[in-house]
Amino acid sequence: MRLLVLASAIWTILAMAFLHHKTKGFGKRTLFSKPAGSPRKGALYAFTRGMAPWAKESVMLNLPSYVAGMAFHAGVFSAFGLMCLALLGFELPFFLLVIAQVFTLLGAIGGLSLFVKRIVKAELRGLSCPDDFVSNLLSTAFALLAFLWTLVPSMESLWLAEGALLLIYAPIGKIRHCLFFFTTRYHLGAFFGRRGTFPPEGNSHA
Amino acid sequence: MSPIAFNGTAVEQNEEGFLVDPSVWNEELAVVLAKAEEGLDQLTDDHWSVIRFIRNHFNESGNAPMVRSMCKGTGVPLKRIYELFPSGPAKGACKLAGLPKPDGCV
Amino acid sequence: MPELDELESRLDALVEGDFQRGLEVFRSKLKEAEASYLNSCVHCGLCASSCHYHRADATLENVPAHKLDVIAAVFKRNFTAMGRVAPGLVGARTFDREMAKAWVDAVFGRCSLCGRCSINCTIGIAMPRIFRAARAALGAMGLTPSDLQATVDNSLQHGNNMAITQEDWVETVQWIEEELQMEVDDPEAKLPLDKKGAKILFTVNPREPKFFPLSLQASAKVFWAAKEDWTLSSDPGWDLTNYGLFNCKDDEAGAITQNLVDAMERLGCKTLVIGECGHGYGAARWEGPEWLQKSYPFEIKSILELMDDYLREGRIHVDPSKNTVPVTLHDPCNLVRHGGICEAQRRVLRKSVTTFTEMTPNRAENFCCGGGGGQLSMARYKNRRIQSGGVKAGQIKDTGAKIVVAPCHNCIDQLMELNKEYKLNVQIKTVAEMVADAIVTTA
Numbered sequence: 001m002r003l004l005v006l007a008s009a010i011w012t013i014l015a016m017a018f019l020h021h022k023t024k025g026f027g028k029r030t031l032f033s034k035p036a037g038s039p040r041k042g043a044l045y046a047f048t049r050g051m052a053p054w055a056k057e058s059v060m061l062n063l064p065s066y067v068a069g070m071a072f073h074a075g076v077f078s079a080f081g082l083m084c085l086a087l088l089g090f091e092l093p094f095f096l097l098v099i100a101q102v103f104t105l106l107g108a109i110g111g112l113s114l115f116v117k118r119i120v121k122a123e124l125r126g127l128s129c130p131d132d133f134v135s136n137l138l139s140t141a142f143a144l145l146a147f148l149w150t151l152v153p154s155m156e157s158l159w160l161a162e163g164a165l166l167l168i169y170a171p172i173g174k175i176r177h178c179l180f181f182f183t184t185r186y187h188l189g190a191f192f193g194r195r196g197t198f199p200p201e202g203n204s205h206a
Numbered sequence: 207m208s209p210i211a212f213n214g215t216a217v218e219q220n221e222e223g224f225l226v227d228p229s230v231w232n233e234e235l236a237v238v239l240a241k242a243e244e245g246l247d248q249l250t251d252d253h254w255s256v257i258r259f260i261r262n263h264f265n266e267s268g269n270a271p272m273v274r275s276m277c278k279g280t281g282v283p284l285k286r287i288y289e290l291f292p293s294g295p296a297k298g299a300c301k302l303a304g305l306p307k308p309d310g311c312v
Numbered sequence: 313m314p315e316l317d318e319l320e321s322r323l324d325a326l327v328e329g330d331f332q333r334g335l336e337v338f339r340s341k342l343k344e345a346e347a348s349y350l351n352s353c354v355h356c357g358l359c360a361s362s363c364h365y366h367r368a369d370a371t372l373e374n375v376p377a378h379k380l381d382v383i384a385a386v387f388k389r390n391f392t393a394m395g396r397v398a399p400g401l402v403g404a405r406t407f408d409r410e411m412a413k414a415w416v417d418a419v420f421g422r423c424s425l426c427g428r429c430s431i432n433c434t435i436g437i438a439m440p441r442i443f444r445a446a447r448a449a450l451g452a453m454g455l456t457p458s459d460l461q462a463t464v465d466n467s468l469q470h471g472n473n474m475a476i477t478q479e480d481w482v483e484t485v486q487w488i489e490e491e492l493q494m495e496v497d498d499p500e501a502k503l504p505l506d507k508k509g510a511k512i513l514f515t516v517n518p519r520e521p522k523f524f525p526l527s528l529q530a531s532a533k534v535f536w537a538a539k540e541d542w543t544l545s546s547d548p549g550w551d552l553t554n555y556g557l558f559n560c561k562d563d564e565a566g567a568i569t570q571n572l573v574d575a576m577e578r579l580g581c582k583t584l585v586i587g588e589c590g591h592g593y594g595a596a597r598w599e600g601p602e603w604l605q606k607s608y609p610f611e612i613k614s615i616l617e618l619m620d621d622y623l624r625e626g627r628i629h630v631d632p633s634k635n636t637v638p639v640t641l642h643d644p645c646n647l648v649r650h651g652g653i654c655e656a657q658r659r660v661l662r663k664s665v666t667t668f669t670e671m672t673p674n675r676a677e678n679f680c681c682g683g684g685g686g687q688l689s690m691a692r693y694k695n696r697r698i699q700s701g702g703v704k705a706g707q708i709k710d711t712g713a714k715i716v717v718a719p720c721h722n723c724i725d726q727l728m729e730l731n732k733e734y735k736l737n738v739q740i741k742t743v744a745e746m747v748a749d750a751i752v753t754t755a
Binding site: 220221222224269270272273274275284292293294295296297307308309310311312 | 722729
Binding site for chain 1: 342343344345346347348349351352353354355356357358359360361362370371372375377378381394398400401402403430431432433434435436437438441597598599600601602604605606607608612648649650651652653654655658673674675676677678
């Protein structure tokens with residue numbers, strides 16, 4: 001089982017590296033207009049203040065989804081952390097284990113709620129393709145199984161197998177955003193930074 | 207946009223209310239357009255002199271005149287033209303004169 | 313509707329080679345940023361409410377992510393391994409008649425390229441960059457809406473987008489000069505034409521000489537008060553517009569930009585000043601050098617920055633008590649969010665009027681007026697344009713202002729229609745018109 005997880009992880013890393021390489025292959029754009037601001041500062045803003053919930057109207061108008069999404073991500077990352085430790089044979093001190101339990105459980109609930117939202121809301125359903133459901137289910141199940149594993153250690157094989165499946169699927173579907181989130185946000189920040197829009201000067205909701 | 211009923215026939219307008227076929231225009235149709243498009247119940251002499259000037263210019267050159275020539279050709283001052291046609295010289299006056307929609311930022 | 317019938321017949325006429333050409337052009341517009349954008353949407357749907365089309369009409373087709381998805385589906389099918397292996401799983405689609413129609417509807421019919429979704433995207437996808445690539449592809453397939461193309465063709469054939477003759481342009485400039493001399497009671501007040509070596513070449517929107525010359529008169533009055541060394545050009549370099557920004561055919565856009573570069577060279581001016589026009593500023597300031605693939609050998613500025621300089625340096629003086637009607641300010645997308653000119657117009661207005669109320673939201677968060685992205689020229693989408701403009705109309709009403717200042721002639725035309733449609737009962741003016749009204753010469 002450990003070998004399977006390891007092999008899956010290697011596949012994920014290689015596949016992601018390949019995707020990154022392919023995207024890079026599209027080439028950089030040489031720009032001739034004179035910058036008004038700094039792409040670097042723009043990117044920095046995009047990853048910091050620009051990501052704050054109150055900086056984005058779309059978040060403020062959809063707080064429950066945002067909270068569910070954050071919990072989901074925290075849960076999945078915690079589950080991955082747990083998996084690494086389990087594979088290395090480390091045992092978590094009690095209080096960290098409790099934190100991991102809370103995170104993975106909330107993550108699973110968050111993931112499930114987003115899954116239900118995707119089915120129930122007609123507009124979101126219309127926006128979805130099978131990959132959206134597969135990606136969610138694999139991640140939600142991974143967080144849930146991680147939580148259950150902390151209570152029932154005999155579930156380890158099932159959890160790790162599911163983890164391997166998640167790793168194998170990650171580069172295939174939209175979970176590839178674990179890479180492309182960072183490149184995309186960098187490009188957004190650099191674009192608006194260069195144009196002098198990021199970081200903003202005034203308060204746009206005043 | 208559904209065609210506008212006029213003298214028992216249906217006159218086709220584009221989505222913005224400009225005539226699809228400018229050649230079907232006549233002065234009675236201008237009155238109907240004035241009501242439907244600009245909410246003008248009555249066309250004054252000033253309205254008519256601007257509309258006729260635009261129409262003549264269009265018949266001769268195939269495009270809308272400059273607002274400069276509208277003022278010069280009719281003696282109607284610029285600010286008065288804006289008052290006469292609430293949607294302005296293009297989407298107001300030119301539309302009532304049966305011209306196609308001008309290109310550009312209008 | 314004749315325009316839509318025409319689209320159908322053009323779609324019917326498409327052959328395999330057209331789709332191939334479209335794909336090639338699409339691919340050629342993508343660099344690593346765009347490739348990243350096309351790989352990163354997670355379909356969270358939170359962008360929906362950021363779009364004025366969706367605010368006004370909450371349908372799936374108006375969700376920015378859906379518009380992006382229509383494009384990304386074809387990208388996946390043709391340029392990604394998974395899209396070829398398992399198209400059903402990842403939502404990849406073959407580029408056929410149906411998809412071409414969906415592209416046209418998404419990128420021409422439901423988007424003003426305003427970019428409000430970009431900054432509200434959970435991931436950070438700058439969607440208009442993708443939509444522009446798609447518009448270019450559709451253009452190569454002969455699917456650019458004909459009235460949008462006609463506006464570009466005017467510029468290419470006549471040197472300005474309203475096909476104004478040089479004689480008409482020059483005559484109008486002279487007329488406005490006379491009007492200005494009467495207004496300021498100074499026979500030396502000029503609208504210089506072709507003044508070689510002038511510091512500034514000022515450019516305008518053809519809408520001004522054609523139908524709305526008072527804004528040109530206002531700008532000229534500001535230059536007069538600042539004792540600026542400026543000129544207009546009698547050749548095509550007078551027109552700042554460039555609808556090549558909207559049909560996204562870069563060669564045509566570049567040819568139009570070249571008019572400005574040529575005029576700068578011919579007249580030997582130091583600074584190219586773009587009048588109050590959002591897309592004109594975006595095209596000349598940001599995209600022009602990219603279309604021409606070279607940097608400008610001169611400085612380029614918006615007249616808003618210039619007026620801000622004049623006031624700061626004390627070159628002009630204003631008395632706000634001459635503008636007591638409550639004012640609000642519209643932020644044109646291509647000038648503010650995409651252009652980076654955000655505070656200059658605010659500083660100018662605060663000095664020039666007594667009551668200035670911001671819209672909510674504003675600046676880079678502003679809502680598009682609905683007329684951007686070439687929408688104003690595409691008659692077939694007029695109803696959507698007016699409907700989506702309802703968001704802006706609501707913002708205006710909420711301020712209680714009686715004058716809406718819009719530093720963009722494109723926006724002004726849309727706002728005039730919104731004014732009528734939504735019974736806003738406001739006046740719509742440029743920043744220069746406000747400044748011109750407030751100018752005092754005996755300070």
